[in-house]
Amino acid sequence: xxxxxxxxxxxxxxxxxxxxxxxxxxxxxxxxxxxxxxxxxxxxxxxxxxxxxxxxxxxxxxxxxxxxxxxxxxxxxxxxxxxxxxxxxxxxxxxxxxxxxxxxxxxxxxxxxxxxxxxxxxxxxxxxxxxxxxxxxxxxxxxxxxxxxxxxxxxxxxxxxxxxxxxxxxxxxxxxxxxxxxxxxxxxxxxxxxxxxxxxxxxxxxxxxxxxxxxxxxxxxxxxxxxxxxxxxxxxxxxxxxxxxxxxxxxxxxxxxxxxxxxxxxxxxxxxxxxxxxxxxxxxxxxxxxxxxxxxxxxxxxxxxxxxxxxxxxxxxxxxxxxxxxxxxxxxxxxxxxxxxxxxxxxxxxxxxxxxxxxxxxxxxxxxxxxxxxxxxxxxxxxxxxxxxxxxxxxxxxxxxxxxxxxxxxxxxxxxxxxxxxxxxxxxxxxxxxxxxxxxxxxxxxxxxxxxxxxxxxxxxxxxxxxxxxxxxxxxxxxxxx
Numbered sequence: 089x090x091x092x093x094x095x096x097x098x099x100x101x102x103x104x105x106x107x108x109x110x111x112x113x114x115x116x117x118x119x120x121x122x123x124x125x126x127x128x129x130x131x132x133x134x135x136x137x138x139x140x141x142x143x144x145x146x147x148x149x150x151x152x153x154x155x156x157x158x159x160x161x162x163x164x165x166x167x168x169x170x171x172x173x174x175x176x177x178x179x180x181x182x183x184x185x186x187x188x189x190x191x192x193x194x195x196x197x198x199x200x201x202x203x204x205x206x207x208x209x210x211x212x213x214x215x216x217x218x219x220x221x222x223x224x225x226x227x228x229x230x231x232x233x234x235x236x237x238x239x240x241x242x243x244x245x246x247x248x249x250x251x252x253x254x255x256x257x258x259x260x261x262x263x264x265x266x267x268x269x270x271x272x273x274x275x276x277x278x279x280x281x282x283x284x285x286x287x288x289x290x291x292x293x294x295x296x297x298x299x300x301x302x303x304x305x306x307x308x309x310x311x312x313x314x315x316x317x318x319x320x321x322x323x324x325x326x327x328x329x330x331x332x333x334x335x336x337x338x339x340x341x342x343x344x345x346x347x348x349x350x351x352x353x354x355x356x357x358x359x360x361x362x363x364x365x366x367x368x369x370x371x372x373x374x375x376x377x378x379x380x381x382x383x384x385x386x387x388x389x390x391x392x393x394x395x396x397x398x399x400x401x402x403x404x405x406x407x408x409x410x411x412x413x414x415x416x417x418x419x420x421x422x423x424x425x426x427x428x429x430x431x432x433x434x435x436x437x438x439x440x441x442x443x444x445x446x447x448x449x450x451x452x453x454x455x456x457x458x459x460x461x462x463x464x465x466x467x468x469x470x471x472x473x474x475x476x477x478x479x480x481x482x483x484x485x486x487x488x489x490x491x492x493x494x495x496x497x498x499x500x501x502x503x504x505x506x507x508x509x510x511x512x513x514x515x516x517x518x519x520x521x522x523x524x525x526x527x528x529x530x531x532x533x534x535x536x537x538x539x540x541x542x543x544x545x546x547x548x549x550x551x552x553x554x555x556x557x558x559x560x561x562x563x564x565x566x567x568x569x570x
Contacts, residue, residue, distance in 0.1 A: 091123040091124045092124070092139045092514070093121060093123045093136070093138055093139050094122055094139065094140045094141075094142060094511075094514065095120070095121045095122075095129075095140070095142065096119065096121075097134075097142065098144050098145055099118055099119070099120055099145075099147050099149045100116065100144060100147060100483055100491075101116055101148040101483070102114070102115040102118055102120060102130060102148070103115075103149070103150040103151060104118075104471070105469040105470055105474075107471065111452070112448070112456075115130065118130060118132060119131065119132070119134040119144075120134075120470070121136065121138070122478065122511070122514050124476065124514040124515065125514070126466075126473070126475055126476050127470055127474050127475075128472070130472070142480070146482065146483050146484045147481060147483060147508070148480070148483055148494045148495075149479075149480055149481075150212070150478065150479050150481060150495075151214075151455050151468055151469050151474075151478055151479075152212060152214025152215065152467070152468075152510065152512065153211070153213045153214065153215075153415075153425075153428075153458075153479070154215045154414060154415075154457075154462070154467060154468050155213045155215065155217065155458065156216075156355055156385070156387045156415070156416050156458045156461050157219065157358075157414075157416025157417070158208070158216055158217065158218055158416055159220055159418060159419055160197070160200050160201035160204045160220050160226070161200065161220045161221060162196070162197070162200060163200060163204065163420050163422075164199070164200040164204060164420055164535055165190060165192055165196060165200060165538050165542055166419070166420065167421075167535075168560075169186075169190075169539075169560040170182050170186045170559075170560055172561075173185075173186060173560065174396055174397075175250070177253065177254040177255070178256060178325070178326070178327045179325070179327065179367070180396050181326070181398070182395075182396055183324075183396075184248045184256050184325075184327065185253060186559070188549060189559060190543070190545075190546060191545060192542055193538075193541060193542075194223060194225075195534065195538070196534070196538035196541065198224075198225045198229065198531075199531040199532075199534035199535055200531075200538070201223070201225070201226065201229050201230075202526050202527065202530075202531035203422075203528065203535060204218075204420075204422045205233040205235060205523075206233075206523040206528035207421065207423060208422050209233070209234075209510050209517050209518045209523060210504050210518055210521065211422070211423045211504040211507060212425060212481075212504070213235070213424045213510075214467070214477035214479070214510060215235065215236040215458070215462070215468075215477065216235055216237060216238070217237075217238040217240060217290060217317075217319065217355070217387075217416070217462070218230070218237065218238070218239055218240065219242050219290075219292050219319065219357075220239075220240075220241065220242065221242060222271070222275050226239065227239065227287070229526070231282055231284050231286070232525050232526060233517065233525055233526055234512050234513075234515060234517035234525050235512055235517060236286045236475075236513075237286060237287050238287075238289070238317065239275070239276070239279050239288075240276075240289070240290035240291070240292035241271070241275045241289075242272070242292045242294035243265060243268035243269045243293065243299075243307075244265055244268070244298035244299050245260055245261060245262050245264070245266070245298060245299055245300055245303060246259060247261070247298070248298070253552075256327050256331075258297070258298065258331075265299070266303070272291065272292070273291070276314075276316060277289065277314070286512070286513065288317075290316060290317045290318065290319055290355075291307050291310060291314075291316055291317070292318070292319050293308075293318075293320050294320075294321060295322075295324070295328065296320055296332070296340050296343070296344070297328050297331050297335075301343075304320070304344075304347060304349060305347050305348070305349065308347075308348075308349050311353070317353055317462060317463065318349075318353055318354045319354070319355040319356075319387070320344075320349075320354070320357065322341070322344065322356045322357065322358070323340040323356065323360055323362055324359070324360060324393075325360075325361065326361055326368070328340070329368060339362060339363050340356070340361075340362075340375075341379055341384075342374070342375070342378065344384075345382070350378065350379070350382035350383075351383060351384060352383030352385070352463070353463065354382075354384045355384075355386070355387050355414070356379075356384060356385070357416075358386075358388070358393070359386040359387075359400070360393065360399070360400045360401075362375035363375045364376065365401050366401060376405070376406060376409040376411055377409070379406075379409075380409050383412070385412045385413070385414060385457075385461035386406060386411055387414055387415075387416040387461070388400055388406075388415055388453070389416040389418035389427065390403075390427065390431045391417070391418070391419075391421070391430045392418045392419045394430060394434055399434040399438050400434070400435075401438040401439070403431055403432075403435035403444075403445050403450075403453070404435045404436075404439050404443075404445035405444070407445070412457055412460050412461060413453050413457055414453055414454070414457040414459075414460075415427055415457070415458065423503060424454065425498065425502075425503040425504055428450055428451075428454050428499050429499050429503065432445055432450050432499070447493075447495055447496050447499060447500075451495055451499070455469060456468045456469055475512075475513060476511055476514035477513070478510075479507055479509070479510045479511075480507075480508045480509040480511075481502075481506050481507060482506050482508040483506075485502055485505060485506040487501045487503075487505055487506060488501070507521070508520065508521060543556050
């Protein structure tokens, strides 16, 4: 069967790739031809066969964004509930006390995943890494979406347990953890054989402090024997940081170095509280060197942590130290461009300088940084040897006007509102701002009932039995009815 060749004619702006300089570059008034086979041409007038021509005078063509850390699961139905809460005794983080309160049923999980996939695509994402508990439709929905997907079924041996609102305990069940680990290996082996060719598995010990050292080492060994990526949440909270010090006297990177786990196939989720961070007790600066020297990647997801008043110090500093950093959205709003904007702002605030990170460095993190973390050189850039994963940005959108530097306009102002079309492997997954392959609208409508169902169970899931009105009070008081 002949592949459809699409050509963006005379694109006003293109984010191309300079192979000699190994960097993104702007190109103006050029043609971009692509098909399922990849990028066919970027440059002056394309003379080959064209099955579909797209007028490019009002467009910017850019590589699809690479999201290396997100969670479908229950996240979309947590929207509007816990943004103003946290546990004071755990440095204000809401993760441990509130994340387990919502438990989505099967229908809700499918709706949550559909909304997440739709929101990612509408913000220019063409590749994503989703860490979740396997649900019946997890693999099929990822495949139907048309996205390039890395699915990471999480497993762990310990559950978090809160004593009141003042102490975090760990409830260990090694047998159950091992069972989940076996299920995860079976799933990732199945995922990578999917006929679409766009799906792969990732081995994911869920958190560094909820898995034994033996399980982490065994899981990493299994991943490496399969040639798969590994991802672990590490150095993500001060509670975890202090727990590791209590157990071993080590920071997360130091522990993983001792275990022989660090390496270019490992992605550490968040990796905020390293030995240089101002909140920690350490006054050394060894962890960044450990990460850089081993080639370990970091998945930086600023929005969800900034909501709790914390941030990595700083994205610019990690990059200058030689650490490969990619961007992830973690939880809602699953808007990669908004996440990138927050990453830039947080980096400049924590780095105390407008020069800590610029738009070029940020865009590289969200494209080639993520691609490198996944071991890919054929995504995250537009070049003749790359996949046809790209986004078309509407330069006529009011938020993109006036145009001097279109990437700055997109990231600092317009975000997903200016993303018109998105292609993966040369096929549209977003067309005229609408998700092509999934019932995005139906899933959005399902979220309201899904949240209500999950919220009714919140008090049962809370160790203190508090009702939702106490756990998630309205931001404004309700007026009395007349």
